[in-house]
Amino acid sequence: MQFYLPIAEVSVNVFVLLGLGGIVGFLSGMFGVGGGFLITPLLILIGVPSGVAVATGANQVVASSISGVLAQFKRRAVDMPMGAVLTAGGLVGSTFGGWVFNLMSKLGQIDLFVQLSYVLFLGLVGGMMLIESINAMRRSDKTMVRRSHVHSWVHRMPVKMKFRTSGLYISVLPPLGVGAMVGFLSAIMGVGGGFVMVPAMIYLLGMPTKVVVGTSLLQITFVTAYTTLVHAVTHHTVDMALALLLIVGGVLGAQVGAKVGVRLKAEQLRILLSLMVLLVAGKIAYDLLATPDELFSVTVVKA
């Protein structure tokens, strides 16, 4: 069944879109990630213009993170002040990202820039996660001692603030920076940025793992909502019909994924996730390196 997307101006198969949303939802339910890093490249692959894919990807992430953050609220696993600081940084980063996106579009380098960002961040995070989880599997005799307080450069910076839920007394500058970085990626890559933020919160800010997911989801909800609005207003590239189809598929997939996820061990999950992240990064890197079939590309200039 074909469906004509009003903003993307392409006709796509409804079941392909529902399936795409379903697969990404399944993975996000299983691994607890938003899945934006998968949905945006996949949309581009099926012929959706990259601008629409990025903006609509952000819209889809709003839906998948809102239900997540509500569940975390009930468990009191959200650090509100930390979420506010991360969001403030995120809004600044997203605005800057939108500006860079425009600049790169004008220069004709936006696709390259998006692809390089994907290779760099997915490669880095996927690689780190893989090494870390392989090490964790080897240390299955549980000799690891959890250090609750690591004093690093993060603790020596000014403008300190108390984050009760996280049990931290640190400068607001590092969380602002992390938030800004994630906001920037959200605007450029159409992702929530959880895959960058979660490791940064644990290793850089030293936040306890139990509040990391909820707090990052809070930030992602606000920042991707803001990104969606920015893209809608400046580029008119949010496709509501496309987003809705992806959300419906995603919601169903996420429930199935969550059930499968419970049966797997945490280390196995993380190895699988890291392999998937590396696979996406590898595919995009290959596209950049391999000689393309068509050296030329045509872009419509908007009046």
Add this chain to the structure above:
Amino acid sequence: MIRILAALLLMALPLRAEEIVSGVSQTGVSITTSFDGAAILIYGAAIRDAPAPDGPLMEVIITVEGPETPLVIRKKERVAGIWVNRGAVKIASAPSYYAVATTGDLTDILKPAEDEKYHISVAQKIQASGVAVADQADYLAALQRIKVASGSYKLARETVLLLRQALFRTDVTLPANLVEGTYKVRIFLTRGGMVVDQQDSQIEVRKEGIERTLYRLAMDQPLEYGILSLALALLAGLAASELFRRLRL
């Protein structure tokens, strides 16, 4: 007075000797949610005051063109191992859709000078702007190649069916990735490579129903549209978690 009229008549006669009468199967195309391209039948006949002249046979060229837009063609080059857009050629205007259907090979039935005058072949429809690059021809060829591959340009030889040197018809398929706007249909009659008569008509391509509502909202009230998109996402997210919470009970 009579002499002037007679002179005018004499001047007009060769042009009026053969005239096109034509129609299109639909003058409007609605893009609805289930839109997956459209097939349009263009038909007509040549009406003559006198028997068909001797000499070269009548040929028919039918073109359909979508709204014109400026374009940029970019070329990738290998820089430090990766493929990067380097060169670019700006095109002042190129049709978003262009189909040429003919009764024969375009080079046989149309003289280059006539092509230049009426802008019939794709090469004549595309106009580059700015300073010409050394390998401009490569860029223009690439534009045609890409547009043909995506189904936006169709150069179909011998797809116009001509009966008894008078009746003609052709089917033009409009692809699913259609741009809104006024599509111009031109029909040319040629003899010996010269255009004898031309007739134009139009097909209006419009988004309809929910497609139109959403598109207009996104363009005219982007903030409201953005907020609505978010509200919808919010609602869908909430409804989903609520639904599955209940299902688990």
